[in-house]
Amino acid sequence: MKKILSLMLIALVATTFIFASGNKEESNDNKVTTINVATWDLSANPSVIDTVKAFNEQNPDIHVEIIDIASSDYTQKLSIMLNGGSDLDTFFVKDADTTKSLYDKGQIEVLNSYIEKDNFDLKEYNGLTKNFTFDNGNIAGLPARADWYVMYYNKGIFDKAGMDYPSNDWTWSDFEKMAKQLTSGSGPDKTYGALLHTWQAMVINWGVQDGKHTIMDSDYSFIKPYYEMALRMQNVDKSIMDYGTLKTGGIHYSSPFLTGKIGMLPMGTWFMTTLLDKVKTGESSVDWAVATLPHAENVPQGYTVGAATPLCINKASSKKDAAWRFVKFVTGSEGSQIYASVGAIPGRNNDSTLDLICDIEGMPETLKPALETTNISFDRPGVDKVAEINRMMGEVHSLIMLGESSIDDGIAEMELRNKEILQK
Numbered sequence: 001m002k003k004i005l006s007l008m009l010i011a012l013v014a015t016t017f018i019f020a021s022g023n024k025e026e027s028n029d030n031k032v033t034t035i036n037v038a039t040w041d042l043s044a045n046p047s048v049i050d051t052v053k054a055f056n057e058q059n060p061d062i063h064v065e066i067i068d069i070a071s072s073d074y075t076q077k078l079s080i081m082l083n084g085g086s087d088l089d090t091f092f093v094k095d096a097d098t099t100k101s102l103y104d105k106g107q108i109e110v111l112n113s114y115i116e117k118d119n120f121d122l123k124e125y126n127g128l129t130k131n132f133t134f135d136n137g138n139i140a141g142l143p144a145r146a147d148w149y150v151m152y153y154n155k156g157i158f159d160k161a162g163m164d165y166p167s168n169d170w171t172w173s174d175f176e177k178m179a180k181q182l183t184s185g186s187g188p189d190k191t192y193g194a195l196l197h198t199w200q201a202m203v204i205n206w207g208v209q210d211g212k213h214t215i216m217d218s219d220y221s222f223i224k225p226y227y228e229m230a231l232r233m234q235n236v237d238k239s240i241m242d243y244g245t246l247k248t249g250g251i252h253y254s255s256p257f258l259t260g261k262i263g264m265l266p267m268g269t270w271f272m273t274t275l276l277d278k279v280k281t282g283e284s285s286v287d288w289a290v291a292t293l294p295h296a297e298n299v300p301q302g303y304t305v306g307a308a309t310p311l312c313i314n315k316a317s318s319k320k321d322a323a324w325r326f327v328k329f330v331t332g333s334e335g336s337q338i339y340a341s342v343g344a345i346p347g348r349n350n351d352s353t354l355d356l357i358c359d360i361e362g363m364p365e366t367l368k369p370a371l372e373t374t375n376i377s378f379d380r381p382g383v384d385k386v387a388e389i390n391r392m393m394g395e396v397h398s399l400i401m402l403g404e405s406s407i408d409d410g411i412a413e414m415e416l417r418n419k420e421i422l423q424k
Helices: 002-013 046-058 073-082 094-105 112-117 128-132 157-160 172-180 203-209 222-236 243-249 255-257 271-280 320-329 331-342 353-356 366-372 386-401 408-423
Strands: 016-019 035-038 061-069 091-092 142-154 192-194 263-268 288-289 303-313 375-378
Touching: 016 366, 035 073, 035 320, 046 061, 046 320, 046 386, 061 073, 061 320, 073 094, 073 142, 091 320, 094 128, 094 386, 128 142, 128 303, 142 157, 142 320, 157 172, 157 255, 157 263, 157 408, 172 192, 172 222, 172 263, 203 222, 203 303, 203 386, 222 386, 243 386, 255 263, 263 271, 263 288, 271 288, 288 366, 303 320, 320 331, 331 353, 353 366
Parallel strands: 035 061, 035 091, 192 263, 303 375
Antiparallel strands: 016 061, 091 303, 142 263, 142 288, 142 303
16 A cells, blocks of 8 residues: 555656666566656756766666656645655755755655765865755755856847946946836837846845845844945846836746847856857847846845755655665766756856856857856755745745835844744
8 A cells, every 4th residue: 555655656746767778677587777866856956867867877786767857846836745755866966045944844864874884075166065965964955956146137238228238247336227227118119128036036145245244143234235226226226126016927037138129137157058049049139148147235245145946866766776876877977967068057066067068059159258257145044944044035035025014124024034934
C-alpha cells in the first residue's frame, strides 16, 4: 500500500518525466541505480538538461530521471513529495529561503560526511554555502547556481534620447534621473524610463544591498528612501509602469522589456538566457546590454543582492551515495562549466566560467565588467522564519505601492508584524 501511495503521489505532482539520455533499463543484475531528481520548468533550463545528460553518459552505473514540475507549483509540490515519502532522491530548492524549514523538518540529508570523505573543496563557492549551513556547521545543500541583480537596459531607447549608457559605477539617484529623462510619449505609445516589477524585492533589496541590513532586522527605516524613490517615479515622474496596472494585468517583467517599452530593468542574471533566446528566435528585436546594479552614495561600487539555488539530498532516500555523486557532479567544476556554457552562472563561479558566459553568441560585448561584483548580499538569509517575514513584507509592500498605506505606516506595520512572527 505504501508503495502504491508513493507512486500515486509522484504521478500527481510530477508534470513530466524526462529521460535525459534516452530510456535506460536496469540491467538484470541491478547494477544500474536510478535516482529521481526534482526541478522546475525544465524546458527553460538547458543547464539542468545538459548536466543530467553529461552525468548519465559518464556514470553508466547511475541513471538520473528528472521530475519536472511547473514553476508556480514547485515549492508546494516539493513539500508534498517530501512529506509523503515519495521516491525522490535529490532536489533543487527554488525558493532558497525554504531550505531552512525543510532542514528543520528533517527532510534534508546533512552533506558534511560526504564532503569530508571526498575532500570536496568548498572555497570556490565564494561563501555561498553559508546560506545553507545550519546548526553550527551542518551543510544542507550545495549551490548549483548563483544569480544576482544587475541593470538591463535598451540601447535603442538611450540612443533615441541622445543619452549615455549607464556606467558600472552609478547611484540610485542617477537611475531615477535617467528614468525620467528616458520617459516619453503617452497612452499605448508611451515609453517608460524603467520598470520596477511587483515583487517587494524591487524596493527592499536596494536597502539590503549594503551588506549590513537584512529583512530580518527589527528596524526597517533603512528601506524608506527606496519606497520614496519608487513612489516618486510611479506617481510624480510617471517614469515607471504603475504597480496596480502591473499587478491586476498580471504583466510579467519580461514583456515590456522585450517589446521595447522600457529603458531600464533591474532584474536577476537569470534573465540573460531569456533575452538571448527571444532575440535569437526573432521574438524580440531589443538591442540590450547590462550594467552593474546602481548603489547608494554610502555603498561601494560592485555591491549587489542575490541568491543561490541549492541542490539537496532527500534524507529519506535509500540511494544517498548515488545521489551524492550527482550533487558533486552538478555543483563541481565540470557541472559549473556546463552551466556557464549555456549562460547560467554556476554556484562555483570564477573567471573561467564568466568568460564562457560572456563568449556566448549574442551576449553584449561589455558584459563581463557588468557581472563583476565585490559583494553579494543575500536577499533572504538562511535563518528561521525568513519565509514568513518575506511573505509579510510582500503583503505590506502591496499596500504601500497601491497607496492604501503611507510609507511610514507601512514600515511601522512591517516592524510590528516582524516582532509578532519572531516571538511565536
